[in-house]
Amino acid sequence: MSTAExxxxxxxxxxxxxxxxxxxxxxGGFLTTLSRKLLNDDGTPAIESSVMPGMPLQVxxxxxxxxxxxxxxxxxTRARGIRASFxxxxxxxxxxxxxxxxxxxxxxxxxxxASRRSRTLxxxxxxxxxxAKLDHEAFELPYTPGFLHKKDGYILSIGQFNQWVGSQVxxxxxxxxxPGMPVGEALIENGAVRGVRLVDQGVDRSGNPDAGFTPGMxxxxxxxxxxxxxxxxxxRDIDSKLGMPPxxxxxxxxxxxxxxIELRPEVDLQPGTVLHTFGFPEPEIFGFLYVHPxxxxxxxxxxxxxxxxxxxxxxxxxxxxxxxxxxxRYLEGGKLRSWGAKSLQESGKRGEPFLAGEGYARIGECxxxxxxxxxxxxxxxxxxxxxxxxxxxxxxxxxKPFTRENLVRYEQRRRASWVEKEARVAEKxxxxxxxxxxxxxxxxxxxxxSNGKLSLGGKPPKPCEHLASLAQFYRGKVELAExxxxxxxxxxxxxxxxxxLMNRCGWPQIVPxxxxxxxHQDALLLGGKVQAPAGYADHVVFRDxxxxxxxxxxxxxxxxxxxxxxxxxxxxxNFDREKCVFCGACSWNCPEMVSGxxxxxxxxxxxxxxxxxx
Amino acid sequence: xxxxxxxxxxxxxxxxxxQTLEPIAGPSGPGLKNEMMLPAILDPWxxxxxxxxxxxxxxxxxxxxxxxxMAPKAKxxxxxxTVAQKVPLQLVAIDGPSGGFVDAHQTAxxxxxxxxxxxxxxxxxxxxxxxxxxxxxxAGVTLQLVGEQLGIVDQFQGVDxxxxxxxxxxxxxxxxxxxxxxxxxxxxxxxxxxWATGNLGEPPNNPQVGMANMRLIMxxxxxxxxxxxxxxxxRYGSVITPKQQRETKIVKDKxxxxxxxxxxxxxxxx
Numbered sequence: 001m002s003t004a005e006x007x008x009x010x011x012x013x014x015x016x017x018x019x020x021x022x023x024x025x026x027x028g029g030f031l032t033t034l035s036r037k038l039l040n041d042d043g044t045p046a047i048e049s050s051v052m053p054g055m056p057l058q059v060x061x062x063x064x065x066x067x068x069x070x071x072x073x074x075x076x077t078r079a080r081g082i083r084a085s086f087x088x089x090x091x092x093x094x095x096x097x098x099x100x101x102x103x104x105x106x107x108x109x110x111x112x113x114a115s116r117r118s119r120t121l122x123x124x125x126x127x128x129x130x131x132a133k134l135d136h137e138a139f140e141l142p143y144t145p146g147f148l149h150k151k152d153g154y155i156l157s158i159g160q161f162n163q164w165v166g167s168q169v170x171x172x173x174x175x176x177x178x179p180g181m182p183v184g185e186a187l188i189e190n191g192a193v194r195g196v197r198l199v200d201q202g203v204d205r206s207g208n209p210d211a212g213f214t215p216g217m218x219x220x221x222x223x224x225x226x227x228x229x230x231x232x233x234x235x236r237d238i239d240s241k242l243g244m245p246p247x248x249x250x251x252x253x254x255x256x257x258x259x260x261i262e263l264r265p266e267v268d269l270q271p272g273t274v275l276h277t278f279g280f281p282e283p284e285i286f287g288f289l290y291v292h293p294x295x296x297x298x299x300x301x302x303x304x305x306x307x308x309x310x311x312x313x314x315x316x317x318x319x320x321x322x323x324x325x326x327x328x329r330y331l332e333g334g335k336l337r338s339w340g341a342k343s344l345q346e347s348g349k350r351g352e353p354f355l356a357g358e359g360y361a362r363i364g365e366c367x368x369x370x371x372x373x374x375x376x377x378x379x380x381x382x383x384x385x386x387x388x389x390x391x392x393x394x395x396x397x398x399x400k401p402f403t404r405e406n407l408v409r410y411e412q413r414r415r416a417s418w419v420e421k422e423a424r425v426a427e428k429x430x431x432x433x434x435x436x437x438x439x440x441x442x443x444x445x446x447x448x449x450s451n452g453k454l455s456l457g458g459k460p461p462k463p464c465e466h467l468a469s470l471a472q473f474y475r476g477k478v479e480l481a482e483x484x485x486x487x488x489x490x491x492x493x494x495x496x497x498x499x500x501l502m503n504r505c506g507w508p509q510i511v512p513x514x515x516x517x518x519x520h521q522d523a524l525l526l527g528g529k530v531q532a533p534a535g536y537a538d539h540v541v542f543r544d545x546x547x548x549x550x551x552x553x554x555x556x557x558x559x560x561x562x563x564x565x566x567x568x569x570x571x572x573x574n575f576d577r578e579k580c581v582f583c584g585a586c587s588w589n590c591p592e593m594v595s596g597x598x599x600x601x602x603x604x605x606x607x608x609x610x611x612x613x614x
Numbered sequence: 615x616x617x618x619x620x621x622x623x624x625x626x627x628x629x630x631x632x633q634t635l636e637p638i639a640g641p642s643g644p645g646l647k648n649e650m651m652l653p654a655i656l657d658p659w660x661x662x663x664x665x666x667x668x669x670x671x672x673x674x675x676x677x678x679x680x681x682x683x684m685a686p687k688a689k690x691x692x693x694x695x696t697v698a699q700k701v702p703l704q705l706v707a708i709d710g711p712s713g714g715f716v717d718a719h720q721t722a723x724x725x726x727x728x729x730x731x732x733x734x735x736x737x738x739x740x741x742x743x744x745x746x747x748x749x750x751x752x753a754g755v756t757l758q759l760v761g762e763q764l765g766i767v768d769q770f771q772g773v774d775x776x777x778x779x780x781x782x783x784x785x786x787x788x789x790x791x792x793x794x795x796x797x798x799x800x801x802x803x804x805x806x807x808x809w810a811t812g813n814l815g816e817p818p819n820n821p822q823v824g825m826a827n828m829r830l831i832m833x834x835x836x837x838x839x840x841x842x843x844x845x846x847x848x849r850y851g852s853v854i855t856p857k858q859q860r861e862t863k864i865v866k867d868k869x870x871x872x873x874x875x876x877x878x879x880x881x882x883x884x
Contacts, residue, residue, distance in 0.1 A: 170832070611633075
């Protein structure tokens, strides 16, 4: 339906002082800092609301997920920003939190022989097997580079951490956080953001009014704070309507997928243990194992966009990853407690949008704060939230409006901080991976030790420009004719091509044990507890089905973390809203562009993970 | 209609569906492993009662609605972030256990005492709403016991419909066997109504309702008094969660009939 044909819907509108989008570590930092200064000791407003005179500032935060505890992250963090906000931070007050006690960087060799390893890596593997002391098919590097260290840091469950922060912010009584309420779009007038529009409720899959139709309300605010993560709908809306700074573009992503595993009681891994791994299941895939208190461990992988596999299904890789002998000795016999997946915006400074404009500001991952060199996002996100809150408080105390010029105070704080300094070092640190894994690792070290002055490789292409063809990727492993035959078979059966190709390449079939090695759909149910409320429109839309039919890769299907996007016999993908975990991988993997936009539209929606342990 | 109702909904807080529940023996009796970490929701049965209560209050001028809930304060706050967006309500918060292992009699006394203390509540106009059943591990008798504590003799369970009449009476449909309803007409409040599912869907989230509610909810949470419920006199012989059996296998090249037959056989083994 064209815009001209869309029926006019009467929408209610409310005015608040500050409207916030997304509740994660960045918004936690913002609201924690802000809420501490909104009331005087006697309970009277320290800063009066302009929309409700006499009342405290009206601050409202809308979170898409059904609970503020349903966030996903690794996560090990140096927590410099968090400790600055909470000088007496006590990890024992937060379930699953532990101080980092030990860190190792481990190179995992391929005990199966099915991964695609370059000649250089094969030689290195051979030398290691002959000369080095291996431990369960792995080589523990003698030291962990300083830039990777999480010294004095913490292992966190972001779900539990968000709950802890949210509970304190809400207890202040001056901030309202509303989960389960997706924000559909930004209200943009004459280049200024004037608030947000919530999504329509009581609609069918296509967004047409249905039983209980409730048009999304307009929340008008003097300041809109956007912290909606790597694939947030409002961030992308603002970027598409107001543009990006010249030369900046988000081109690098990764898909992170993790299990939370209950370890066997006899497993001797101390809480606070951190393992960073690389080399397996494919050389391009990084992994981690973090040990929480209570015999739990977070174990996961990152599948980067520069991994040029045209059929990259993370779940299968994760299953092989946990079975690597170096990890399996700890994980075998464990029990799946949780599962989750998320995208990571890995462009950093190169993907930085306008940090602030008329009536709005961006914080956290959606503002390009994630540091790919140090493998850190939570600390940076929290700190950017704090920086914005300090600037906002300063402006309000001075009675100044939230104009682009005034919000420069936020940008100045950020530019002068360690977040910016480290982001500059990291800016080109991963460019070497465009050439190869070994070059990439060398490039990271070079960038780190030269303070970002030196790097290897060039500016990365977009994810879809980086993909190899099936023939190229599987050259030497599977004959082209066989690839084509498998492609046809999978299309006819509407099954995963990646699984078929992995089997053919020698990856062993996964034998379910009903406890930890479970089917992908069981991981959704037992681990992620995935569900979606009725009455919302599909948030993944294929704009032109014919384009999808013609698409050669169907990468949205293969990359979908939850099998929510599946093949159909008609050739176009199907989308099942009830399975989606909002990782957003489909949004950056769609190779088909229509009128300058990806053919797959990923918008705001409700539901997703219901596990609070990720 | 000039016979306003004072609707009090009793609702507990339970783990979000699909969470893995594992009973453990704690120092003060049985509990669930990592219960405080589990995301929580308002008991779905009682949530229906809340939506029906809000609908009724909207229909009958002068009526009022309170939600009385006992749970750890942090959990209540978490649940209210969702529930308060749904319907206008006044919260009476009681800081206490919500695990479903507390003696139903003691819980009922606590709830009844809290209800008696509600400012502006006219017990003669009281409709005590709650869930007919509960998604917690409770015995499912708490609502009835609260009614008894308050001296309410008209009690209805498995309610699907409540229709107020002009003369102050109301018609109630209760579920009975054979997928049928028993129709009763009650001359007026006070009464206890344990709701089944009712006929109303979950209301959409309404930011205006949320904002209005939260101005009262946060003070109510701050005022929440600690409940003095203890396991005295109650001992559990054993605690198990409902049996769940999950077997996963990959089935290919089978017809739907063959798969159905195999599932039927599997069920028959139980």
